[in-house]
Amino acid sequence: MKWEIVIGLETHAQLSTASKMFSGASTAFGAAPNTQASAVDIALPGVLPVANKAAVERAIRFGLAVGGEKVINRRSVFARKNYFYPDLPKGYQISQYELPIVKGGEIRIPTKSGEKAIRLTRAHLEEDAGKSLHEAFRDSSGIDLNRAGVPLLEIVSEPDMRSAEEAVAYAKALHALVRWIDICDGNMQEGSFRCDANVSVRQPGAPLGTRAEIKNLNSFRFLERAIEFEAKRQIEILDDGGKIVQETRLYDPDRDETRAMRTKEEAHDYRYFPDPDLLPLAVPEKWIEEIKARMPELPEAKRKRYGTDFKISPAVAIQLTASRDKAEFFERSARAADIIMFPAAPQDIAFTIVGEMAGLLNEAGLEFSESPITPEQLAKLRRRVLDGSISSKSAKGVLAEMWVGKGDPDSIISAKGLKQISDAGAIEKIVDQVLAANAKQVEDYRAGKEKAFNSLVGQVMKATQGKANPAQVNEILKRRLAG
Amino acid sequence: MLNASLKELSAALAQRKISSVELTQLFLGRVERLNASLNAFITVDAEKSLVQARAADERIAKGATQPLTGIPVAHKDIFVTRGWRTTCGSKILSNFIGPYDAHVIERFNDAGAVILGKTNMDEFAMGSSTETSFFGPVKNPWGQAYVPGGSSGGSAAAVAARMAPAATGTDTGGSIRQPAALSGLSGLKPTYGLVSRYGMIAFASSLDQGGPMAKSAEDLALLLNVMAGFDARDSTSVERAAEDHVRELDRPLAGLRIGVPREHFGEGLAADVGRAVEAALKEFEKLGAKRVPIVLPNSGLSVPAYYVIAPAEASSNLSRFDGVRYGHRAKEYRDLADMYFRTRAEGFGAEVRRRILIGTYVLSHGYYDAYYLKAQKIRRLIAKDFVAAFKQCDVIVGPTAPTVAFKIGAKAADPVQMYLNDIYTVPVNLAGLPAMSIPCGFGKDDLPVGLHIVGNYFSEAKMLNVAHQYQKATDWHKREPAGVQR
Numbered sequence: 020m021k022w023e024i025v026i027g028l029e030t031h032a033q034l035s036t037a038s039k040m041f042s043g044a045s046t047a048f049g050a051a052p053n054t055q056a057s058a059v060d061i062a063l064p065g066v067l068p069v070a071n072k073a074a075v076e077r078a079i080r081f082g083l084a085v086g087g088e089k090v091i092n093r094r095s096v097f098a099r100k101n102y103f104y105p106d107l108p109k110g111y112q113i114s115q116y117e118l119p120i121v122k123g124g125e126i127r128i129p130t131k132s133g134e135k136a137i138r139l140t141r142a143h144l145e146e147d148a149g150k151s152l153h154e155a156f157r158d159s160s161g162i163d164l165n166r167a168g169v170p171l172l173e174i175v176s177e178p179d180m181r182s183a184e185e186a187v188a189y190a191k192a193l194h195a196l197v198r199w200i201d202i203c204d205g206n207m208q209e210g211s212f213r214c215d216a217n218v219s220v221r222q223p224g225a226p227l228g229t230r231a232e233i234k235n236l237n238s239f240r241f242l243e244r245a246i247e248f249e250a251k252r253q254i255e256i257l258d259d260g261g262k263i264v265q266e267t268r269l270y271d272p273d274r275d276e277t278r279a280m281r282t283k284e285e286a287h288d289y290r291y292f293p294d295p296d297l298l299p300l301a302v303p304e305k306w307i308e309e310i311k312a313r314m315p316e317l318p319e320a321k322r323k324r325y326g327t328d329f330k331i332s333p334a335v336a337i338q339l340t341a342s343r344d345k346a347e348f349f350e351r352s353a354r355a356a357d358i359i360m361f362p363a364a365p366q367d368i369a370f371t372i373v374g375e376m377a378g379l380l381n382e383a384g385l386e387f388s389e390s391p392i393t394p395e396q397l398a399k400l401r402r403r404v405l406d407g408s409i410s411s412k413s414a415k416g417v418l419a420e421m422w423v424g425k426g427d428p429d430s431i432i433s434a435k436g437l438k439q440i441s442d443a444g445a446i447e448k449i450v451d452q453v454l455a456a457n458a459k460q461v462e463d464y465r466a467g468k469e470k471a472f473n474s475l476v477g478q479v480m481k482a483t484q485g486k487a488n489p490a491q492v493n494e495i496l497k498r499r500l501a502g
Numbered sequence: 503m504l505n506a507s508l509k510e511l512s513a514a515l516a517q518r519k520i521s522s523v524e525l526t527q528l529f530l531g532r533v534e535r536l537n538a539s540l541n542a543f544i545t546v547d548a549e550k551s552l553v554q555a556r557a558a559d560e561r562i563a564k565g566a567t568q569p570l571t572g573i574p575v576a577h578k579d580i581f582v583t584r585g586w587r588t589t590c591g592s593k594i595l596s597n598f599i600g601p602y603d604a605h606v607i608e609r610f611n612d613a614g615a616v617i618l619g620k621t622n623m624d625e626f627a628m629g630s631s632t633e634t635s636f637f638g639p640v641k642n643p644w645g646q647a648y649v650p651g652g653s654s655g656g657s658a659a660a661v662a663a664r665m666a667p668a669a670t671g672t673d674t675g676g677s678i679r680q681p682a683a684l685s686g687l688s689g690l691k692p693t694y695g696l697v698s699r700y701g702m703i704a705f706a707s708s709l710d711q712g713g714p715m716a717k718s719a720e721d722l723a724l725l726l727n728v729m730a731g732f733d734a735r736d737s738t739s740v741e742r743a744a745e746d747h748v749r750e751l752d753r754p755l756a757g758l759r760i761g762v763p764r765e766h767f768g769e770g771l772a773a774d775v776g777r778a779v780e781a782a783l784k785e786f787e788k789l790g791a792k793r794v795p796i797v798l799p800n801s802g803l804s805v806p807a808y809y810v811i812a813p814a815e816a817s818s819n820l821s822r823f824d825g826v827r828y829g830h831r832a833k834e835y836r837d838l839a840d841m842y843f844r845t846r847a848e849g850f851g852a853e854v855r856r857r858i859l860i861g862t863y864v865l866s867h868g869y870y871d872a873y874y875l876k877a878q879k880i881r882r883l884i885a886k887d888f889v890a891a892f893k894q895c896d897v898i899v900g901p902t903a904p905t906v907a908f909k910i911g912a913k914a915a916d917p918v919q920m921y922l923n924d925i926y927t928v929p930v931n932l933a934g935l936p937a938m939s940i941p942c943g944f945g946k947d948d949l950p951v952g953l954h955i956v957g958n959y960f961s962e963a964k965m966l967n968v969a970h971q972y973q974k975a976t977d978w979h980k981r982e983p984a985g986v987q988r
Contacts, residue, residue, distance in 0.1 A: 058602060062822040064595065065582040065604055065701040067736050099818050101865070103842055110821020162826070290865035292874060295708035295815055297737050 022257070023223045024250045025230075026186045026216060027140075027178035030193055031171045032203040033147070033211040034077045040146040040170035041068030041113060048209050052152075056164035062108035067296050070097070070144075074170035075300065077202035078120045078144050079310050081172060084200050084317055085139055086124030088307055095120040095143070097297040100289045105162050106149035114173075116291040119143035120300065126176070126196065127319065128188040129337055137189050138177040144300075145171050166210075172202070178217065178227065183246035187239050190214055199318060199343045213237045218249045220257065228253070229263040233270050233277050245270035249277050321346055329353060329365035338373040344388035348372060352394035361405045368401050375415070379422055392421045400428040407488050413437040441488040443495070446479075449487070450495050453478045464500060472496070503528060504664040505982065508573060508721045511667060515562055515572045522558040522572030526551050526616050529574050532665040533619060540641045542650075542659035544579045545587045546619040554616040561614050569724050571614030576666035578657050579620035580627055581712070582701040583607050590703045591623040591635040591653075594823045594830045594849030604701020605733045606670060606712050613728045618666050622656030625851045626820065627677055627705040629653050630923040633914050634853040641910070642685060643983040644949050648907040651681030657715050658685035662983055668716040668725055672702060674709045675808055676902075676927025679939035682715055683902035683952020686941045688969065688979060689715040690722045693960050694934035695740035698733030704819040706812035707738075709931040718979050719940060719969035723747040726962060742960070750963040751970040756790030758968065761895030765801040766926050766954075772905040774945030779901045782942040782953045782972070786899070789971055796891045796898065800883045804929040805921055807884070810864050810877035811932070816854075817861025823849060856917065885933040892958045897968050901926055902939040902952035926954055936962050940969045941978040950978075 039046055042059035059066045082091040098116035121142035127134050147169040152161035174193065180186045194212055197203040205212050214236045219228035233249055236242040248270070253263050267286075268277040293299075316324075318340040325331040325339065340346045349372050356364035376397065380390060400421065404414045409432055420431045432438055440446060454461055457478060464471035479492050503511070503520065514520050520528075530548050537543050551574065558572035581604040582588045588600040603611065610617070624634040632640040632655025640655040642648040643663035650659040654671030658681035661669050671678040673691035682689030690713045697712040704710060714725030727748065732741045762783065767776065783793060825831035825845030832844030850858070864873035891898060903923055913920045930937040935956055942953035953972075957965035973979050 061827055063582070063601065063828070064588070064590065064598065064703045064822070065699075067700055069735060069737050101818050101821060103821065103824060105824075105826045105838065108822060108827060110824060111818050288867045290818070290862065290867075290870075292814060292818070292865050292870070295706075295738075296704075 021223065022220045022250075022254050024182055024246070025178045025219050025221060025227060026180040026183075026246060028176045028180070028186060028189060029215040029217070030174045030176075030190065031147075031213050032174060032193075032197045034074045034170040034172055034202055035204050036071055036073040036077065036170055038071060038073075039168035040071050040074055040144065042168050044168065046169050048206075050165055052161065052163035052165060054165065056149075056167060060108065060164055060168045062110075068113060068294070070297060070300065071170060074144060075120070075302070076310055077170075078142065078172050079302065079307060080200045080202050080314060081142055081174070081197065082121040082124065083307075083311055083314055084196060085121070085126060085142075088311070090121050090123040091302060091307060092118055092120055092122055093302050093304075094118065095300045095302075097144075097294045097300065098291045099294045100291055102287045102289060104148070104151075105160065106151045106164070106167065108149065108164060108167055112146060112148060113294055113297070114145035115143035118299075120302070126189055126192050128185065128192045130185060130188065135185070137179045137185075140175040140177055142172055142174045145173055147171050178219075183243045183250070186216060186246055187243050190239055190242055195318070195341055200315065207237050210237060214242055216242060216246055216249075218246055218253070219263070220250055220253045229265050231263065231265070231277070232267045234267060234280065236270060241270055241272055244272070244275055245277055248275060252277065315343060318346070325369075329369070331366060331369050335366075335369050335373055338377075339369055342387065344386055345372070345377075348376075348387040348390065348394050352398045355395040355398035357402060361402065364398070364401065364405060367405060368398060371397065371401060375418060391424055392418070396421055396426075396428060403428060403432060407439055407441045407490075408432065409437050409439055410485075410489065413439075436486075438486065439488045440483050440486050441491060443491065446483075446487055446491050446495055449479055449482050450492070450499055453482060454499060461500065472500075504532070505717075505980070506667070507718060508570065508668060508716070508724050511573050512567075512569050512571075516567065522555040522562065522616060523552060525572065526555040526574045526618065529618055529666055532663070533660075536663050536665055539646065540643060540659050540663055540665075541638050542622055542640055542656045542663065542665060543576070543619045544589055544591070544622050544635075544637045544656065547586065550585065551616050551618055554611075558614045558616060568613045570610070570728055572616065573667055574616040574618035575610055575725075576618045576621050576657055576660045576669040577607065577610075578623055578654050578669070578671050580623060580672050580703045581607050581670060582703065583617065583620065586617070586620060588620065588703070589636070590627070591625040591637060592823075592849065592851070592854070593636040594846070596636060596830060598829050602701065605698035605735065606729055607701065609728050609731065615728070621654070621660050621669060624653035624655070624677075625854050626703070626816070627653040627672055627674055627710075628816070628853050628857055630676065630680055630920055631908070631910070631913065632656060632681070633910060634851055636851060639910055642907050642949075644686060644907065645947060647909050648947075648949065649684065649910050651684035651903070651907065653677040653681075654689075654715060655681045655685075658682060658687055658689070661685075661687055661715055661717060664982065668714060668721055670712060670725075670729070671715045672705075672710055672712045673927075673931065674705050674711075674812060675931050676924040678713045678715060679927050679937060679952065679954065680903050680923060682939040683941075683954075684907040684950065686950030686978075686981060686983070687715055687717060688719055688722055688938065688940045688973075689713065690726060690938040690962070690965070691930065691936060692726065692730060692962055693740075693936040694931075695738050696936070696960070696962070697729045698731070698736040698739045700733055700735040704815075706815040707819060708815060709808075709812060711931070719938070719966050719973055720748070720751060722938070723751060723963075723966045723970075726966075730962075745963060747963050747966055750967040753967050753971075754790065755786065755968065755971045758786070758791040758897070759794050759895040760786055760791050761794050761796040761891050761898040763796050763798045763801065763891070763898055763900055765798050766900035770904050770922065770925065771901060772945065775901050775903070775905060775951050778943030778945060778951035779899075779953060783899065785972060785975060789975060794895045796894055798884075798887045798891060798929065800880065800887050801929055803880045804884055804932055805925055807877040807880040808924070808928045808932060809860070809921060810873045811881065813857040813861030814865050814874050815861070817858045817865065820850075820854070820858060825849070853917070881932045884929050888929075888933045888935060888956075896958075897961075897965060898956040900954050902954040903927070906945040906947070906949035906951060930956055935959060936965060938965055938969060940972065941981070942976075943978055950981075
């Protein structure tokens with residue numbers, strides 16, 4: 020039987036604010052346990068929450084990025100989600116339930132069959148819980164409330180993904196976006212960006228199957244593995260005539276499998292109701308306008324612009340806009356190029372950025388903003404290739420020198436004597452010498468042995484120690500042999 | 503000194519007729535003598551009070567005084583107080599020492615007032631008789647077999663027995679006004695949002711409001727001046743210019759339109775209370791006010807709506823008392839769930855457990871719409887009734903409670919009878935309006951009767967003016983319980 024996998028993701032992005040969602044305590048990661056928990060975070064009697072404006076602003080930025088003003092609710096409501104757990108000090112989590120701050124929007128992802136839009140159901144503000152430490156103590160557990168109250172944006176997608184691959188592409192696009200608009204640092208190890216995957220399978224065209232929710236996937240690889248395992252598990256059950264139970268599951272990366280955590284019957288009744296300590300969150304038009312004015316140009320707009328301004332192909336544009344500093348690197352470099360003399364310069368620069376530059380930075384674990392080669396230096400190097408000063412092959416060597424801090428490409432080129440011979444007269448002279456010295460090959464070529472031509476090119480390059488401009492050598496040789 | 507008004511005390515302090523230390527010792531002495539029988543205070547700490555009194559005397563010596571500098575004030579044990587045990591009348595917080603000051607406490611400290619002690623109350627303010635306190639019931643100074651009202655019964659008894667010149671209370675469904683009525687005092691519940699709830703242990707957040715309890719409207723005005731004001735730590739605190747609530751006191755009442763709601767004079771109102779209220783209305787007419795009959799058609803729905811909304815919020819507000827971080831924790835337990843069960847079963851009294859259960863039920867999946875949402879709709883209807891009424895009148899006057907004080911234990915077994923005590927006060931909390939109770943005579947067994955005055959939003963100054971003019975013409979508020987003299 021043929022099965023279709025259906026996936027929806029719920030993603031928790033930690034908002035990059037200095038203080039917590041409802042208190043003034045710091046959100047910095049890695050502090051000693053309970054040193055960043057204020058009276059509000061530990062839920063002393065009598066304390067009250069006050070919503071963090073910076074967190075709300077970040078949620079609005081997200082809304083503007085995924086759907087514009089129309090997806091931002093002018094009035095949203097904080098609600099209490101009630102349950103008992105030691106790392107939840109108030110006995111309830113403040114979240115948004117019926118009226119979230121963002122409703123709708125979409126994320127576009129690349130797939131094999133072109134771009135696909137994944138619809139968003141909603142995005143809402145909430146506070147994180149603390150952390151229970153079960154290992155450090157005998158017969159009891161420790162509670163660290165530093166995380167308690169950290170602001171989160173929970174982003175819920177529609178069940179629009181049809182493979183683990185698409186789910187990963189969505190998660191990556193979302194990850195890139197939240198970093199692009201500066202609302203989340205995206206650090207997955209520290210838990211700043213984590214996904215829950217809702218997975219079900221069905222016959223194509225049939226209604227949605229029963230889903231399992233896999234909790235807390237904090238890497239793209241785990242996300243992919245967990246979905247693949249879970250889909251396979253469900254298909255096997257259904258193929259055997261069994262039924263899927265709606266339940267929450269955990270992915271165990273060590274054993275590469277998902278395990279049941281609790282079934283629907285065991286699910287809590289969270290008794291959501293509007294938090295009476297907080298007024299409904301009103302978002303005035305003026306505020307939206309102010310935030311909009313400060314929004315960076317979004318990846319999609321950039322890609323469009325790269326196509327019209329620089330004739331960059333969509334595939335390359337997607338790579339250039341993988342992060343904001345990569346795109347900025349490209350744009351600075353393209354601005355430094357001489358587009359009038361060399362209209363193809365931006366494309367040439369783009370190729371180098373997504374190719375060699377990305378490779379070098381990736382290997383060194385650096386971001387484009389941390390590159391030892393400046394965008395302007397890169398533009399200059401590629402200009403020397405375009406104007407024929409050096410060969411593409413030597414450019415690689417020059418880039419390597421620039422990478423280790425040797426500086427300006429021109430001084431590297433002259434220091435290493437890499438400048439090409441592009442003087443037609445000089446090349447002609449050498450060509451004539453080579454032809455005179457290799458009568459046999461000339462004869463072979465003229466007799467139709469194409470291979471002999473390559474040998475003659477090799478001789479010329481050898482005579483110039485590789486510095487002759489290969490295109491010119493080809494052209495002059497062909498002319499002479501024809502004559 | 504025991505019967506002096508705050509203004510008189512302030513003057514005596516300024517003129518060095520008495521020092522703050524002497525005044526504090528005087529009232530501490532009263533507490534020492536009377537508290538064993540009345541049980542109005544949960545915690546007294548003479549040393550701490552006297553430190554503040556000495557500081558106040560220094561301030562007075564420098565001339566840097568405010569109206570309440572040096573005056574001892576008793577605080578309901580619902581206000582978290584730094585260094586003071588703060589119990590909320592519950593076993594679950596019986597060992598809790600306040601690590602910070604509530605906004606209200608801060609304001610009194612800044613004004614130079616002296617904390618006289620923490621007063622007894624119904625557990626988590628859930629009750630109308632102060633019988634649900636873990637620390638035992640409070641007795642009414644007008645008759646020790648009677649309840650003082652609740653939940654701010656400790657504060658009421660403290661002021662009525664002249665153990666404190668003034669006190670703070672909180673009012674969720676009548677918890678300032680009803681004990682003021684039953685104990686022969688003046689008490690005011692401000693407009694929701696006027697007094698910060700920061701540090702006031704929450705019962706029902708959307709209804710709770712702190713306010714003053716004292717011997718006269720004039721005293722209330724001075725106390726409210728200290729308590730009111732914007733606080734950024736409470737998101738429901740209202741940002742508005744500070745107001746002097748004393749300023750309007752002397753305005754004559756000629757032309758005042760007094761709304762008299764039909765619904766508050768019907769079945770259930772005891773005849774003795776009705777007579778006293780009627781006499782008070784006549785007194786107002788003498789003062790030049792006009793009676794305007796009004797209706798509050800949804801008034802009858804307020805107690806049921808209240809007993810859905812308040813427990814719903816309480817069930818969630820009280821979840822933090824789980825034995826994990828502070829407060830009482832069961833000594834023995836098998837696992838986490840057992841620790842929660844035992845801690846909360848041991849730590850909360852019967853009434854609190856009842857309300858947590860009701861609240862949990864009405865918020866449950868499948869019942870939410872039928873109870874909580876419906877109650878919220880009723881709440882809006884009740885608020886609309888008042889908006890309509892205030893188009894016809896300036897204040898609404900009626901009885902504060904349907905009867906005078908009842909005997910300790912009389913209603914303890916019948917929660918619904920107990921809840922009906924709040925029938926006139928609860929609509930005000932649901933609408934978020936300000937209201938007060940002032941003494942207007944005596945009923946059965948010579949027990950005090952309270953007159954309920956409800957004002958429009960933020961019309962505290964007007965209400966206080968109405969009450970003060972009445973108190974200038976009458977002396978009910980000057981009567982003191984005979985049984986506790988000397």
